[in-house]
Amino acid sequence: MSFESEIRRDPVCGRWAVVAPERSLRPMTLEGAEPRHRRNGERHPCPFCPGQEYDTPNEVLAHRTPGSQPDGPGWQLRVVPNKFPALRPDVGGDSCAIEGMVLLTTPGFGHAEVVIECPEHLTAPTALTHDQFAAIFRAYRDRLQALSEDPRVAYAAVFKNVGAEAGASLGHTHSQIISLPIVPESIEAELDGSRAFFARTGRCVFCDLAVRELAAGDRVIARSEHFIAVMAYAPRYAYEFWVLPLTHASRYENITNTDTLELAALMNRVLVALDRVRAEPAYNWFLHTAPLRSLELPHYHWHIEVLPRTARPAGLEWGYGCFITAVAPEQAAAELREALPG
Numbered sequence: 001m002s003f004e005s006e007i008r009r010d011p012v013c014g015r016w017a018v019v020a021p022e023r024s025l026r027p028m029t030l031e032g033a034e035p036r037h038r039r040n041g042e043r044h045p046c047p048f049c050p051g052q053e054y055d056t057p058n059e060v061l062a063h064r065t066p067g068s069q070p071d072g073p074g075w076q077l078r079v080v081p082n083k084f085p086a087l088r089p090d091v092g093g094d095s096c097a098i099e100g101m102v103l104l105t106t107p108g109f110g111h112a113e114v115v116i117e118c119p120e121h122l123t124a125p126t127a128l129t130h131d132q133f134a135a136i137f138r139a140y141r142d143r144l145q146a147l148s149e150d151p152r153v154a155y156a157a158v159f160k161n162v163g164a165e166a167g168a169s170l171g172h173t174h175s176q177i178i179s180l181p182i183v184p185e186s187i188e189a190e191l192d193g194s195r196a197f198f199a200r201t202g203r204c205v206f207c208d209l210a211v212r213e214l215a216a217g218d219r220v221i222a223r224s225e226h227f228i229a230v231m232a233y234a235p236r237y238a239y240e241f242w243v244l245p246l247t248h249a250s251r252y253e254n255i256t257n258t259d260t261l262e263l264a265a266l267m268n269r270v271l272v273a274l275d276r277v278r279a280e281p282a283y284n285w286f287l288h289t290a291p292l293r294s295l296e297l298p299h300y301h302w303h304i305e306v307l308p309r310t311a312r313p314a315g316l317e318w319g320y321g322c323f324i325t326a327v328a329p330e331q332a333a334a335e336l337r338e339a340l341p342g
Contacts, residue, residue: 006018006019007019008233008234009234010232010233010234011193011205011209011233011234012189012190012193012194012197012205012206012209013186013189013190013192013193014189014193015189015234015236015321015322015323016234016321016322016323017234017235017236017322017323017324017325018316018322018323018324018325019234019235019325019328019329021326021327021328021331036163036164036165036282046121046170046171046172047083047170048114048116048121048170048172048174049119049121049172050073050075050119051073053071053072053073053078054071055083056078056080056083056114056116057080057081057082057083058070058071058080058081059071059075059078059079059080060079060080060081060113060143060146061077061078061079061139061142061143061146062075062077062078062079063075063076063077063078063135063139064076073119075119076118076119076132076135077115077116077117077118077132077135077136077139078115078116079113079114079115079116079139079143079177080113080114080116081111081112081113081114082112082113082114082176085110085112086108086110086112086178087108087109087110087111087112087178087179087180088108088109088110088112089109089110089111089150091107091108091109106181106182109152109181110153110178110179110180110181111147111150111153111156111177111178111179112176112177112178113143113176113177113178114174114175114176114177115136115139115140115143115174115175115176115177116172116174117132117135117136117173117174117175118132118173121171121172122172122173123162123171123172123173124162124173124275124280125160125162125173125268125271126268126271126272126275127173128173128268130261130264130265130268131261133264133265133267133268134257134260134261134263134264135260136175136264137255137260137263137264138257138260140158140175140177140252140287141252141253141255141260143156143177144156144158144177144252144253144289144292145253147177147179147292148253148292148293150179152181153179153180153181153292154180154181154182154183154291154292155179155180155182155183155184155187155291155292156177156178156179156180156292157177157178157179157180157184157286157287158175158176158177158286158287158289159175159176159178159284159285159286159287160174160175160176160284160285161176161282161284162282162283162284162285163280163281163282163283163309164282165281165282165309166282166283166284166307166309167284168282179292183291186288187288187291190288190300191290191297191299191300193205194206194299194300194301195299195300197299198298198299204248204298204299204300204301205299205301206244206248206300206301206303207248207301209230209233209244210228210230210244210246213228213230214228218330218333218334219231219233219329219330219333220333220337221241221270221273221333221336221337221340222266222269222270222337222340223246223266224262224265224266225262226245226246226247226259226262227243227244227245227246227259227262227263227266228243228244228246229241229242229243229266229267229270230242230243230244230333231329231330231332231333232305232329233329235323235325235329236307236317236323236325237307237308237309237310237311237323237325238308238310238311238325238326238327238332239274239277239278239281239308239310239327239332239336240305240306240307240308240325240329241270241305241306241333241336242303242304242305242306243263243266243267243270243303243304243306244301244302244303244304245259245301245302245303248298248301249296249301249302250289250290250294250296250297250298250300250301250302251289251290251294251296251297251302252287252289252290252302253289267304269340269341269342270306270336270340271306272339272340272341273336273337273339273340273341274306274308274336274339276339277335277336277339278308278310281308281309281310282308282309283306283307283308283309284306284307284309285304285305285306285307286304286305286307287302287304288302288303288304288305289302290302310325310327311324311325311326
């Protein structure tokens, strides 16, 4: 495949990106210029391993062997408050009003939680069993439902950092959930963009996107009965892909156990392909869903964004929010399709 340089606009939030394959030819002479992969050592013992439960706060959710005691061995998955939280639930009183006209502020209220995804000391999500992978998505759902009961919380950010380059400080595979009294700017941008599209067309932009991508096929990586994995049209990093349900749904909290199994299977396949093609890059994934306690929104569609750290952001990215990628999404999709397991 041969691709000319293009400037593309994200169809939902309007963010611009430059697809410039010739950038892959530039020399890398500075030490550390290329992103690191996931081959880094770590300290032991790991605080997330069985027998070290004393090293974490008391669990708020656990999948356990019947008869095992809370905050002890015998678990398959644990959710615990972050021992070093960015936000705390015991500040701000009964409300978290935003104060100020120019310099806005609100108390550092929120819940910061860690989803410890398995008792085995595994560093790659793709090493999890099918049931373990699905349990992660059930835990996300259950914690979103629980956090929505706090009226001070507006949004719960669910994300995963894999590898030090992606921000992980511990190797044991885990995710984080941080609830906030505000809706993050990136979600507001998606809500605004999808609302505007719905006002113009009467359709959900994500539903339209899925239909168009399936018809074209060149950016589709894989699909299952109810989900599709597709390369981002205007990616921030090469090999960025999105996974979204084919049936319209704005609130992730309504996902069924059956659908978590299907979602896990699809995610695992594509992540295995990514590891094969990019030699185990660091990456993040983010769950984007409607704000807590919202009604079903006709214009918005929950989805997961996977952001491989295949490059380092520089001047255009940091200064202007415009990303450059050296691999066209169509080329990246073809490579991952070729590398899919099974």
